[in-house]
Amino acid sequence: MILGTIxxxxxxxxxxxxxxxxxxxxxxxxxxEKQNVFVAADTLGAGxxxxxxVTTDNTTQYAMDRSAPVDAYVVxxxxxxxxxxx
Numbered sequence: 001m002i003l004g005t006i007x008x009x010x011x012x013x014x015x016x017x018x019x020x021x022x023x024x025x026x027x028x029x030x031x032x033e034k035q036n037v038f039v040a041a042d043t044l045g046a047g048x049x050x051x052x053x054v055t056t057d058n059t060t061q062y063a064m065d066r067s068a069p070v071d072a073y074v075v076x077x078x079x080x081x082x083x084x085x086x
Contacts, residue, residue: 005050008026009026026039027054041072042073055072
């Protein structure tokens with residue numbers, strides 16, 4: 001899983017019918033290389049600036065309630081940043 005911040009949205013007027021109903025979000029990783037922004041599907045209603053938990057790769061399909069061509073999916077909206085070492 002990846003912890004990341006929502007940086008924006010992706011708007012698509014035409015897309016695969018299996019993606020209808022998903023909000024597509026730009027996610028910047030909280031740790032690591034900040035330039036590695038990626039797209040994640042969302043049904044929880046996460047917004048710009050929120051910290052989210054994203055599942056990726058082959059585990060994504062387990063988190064979703066239907067099959068869709070998605071390799072990153074928002075599974076949680078984090079209330080507070082992690083406190084490491086405290």
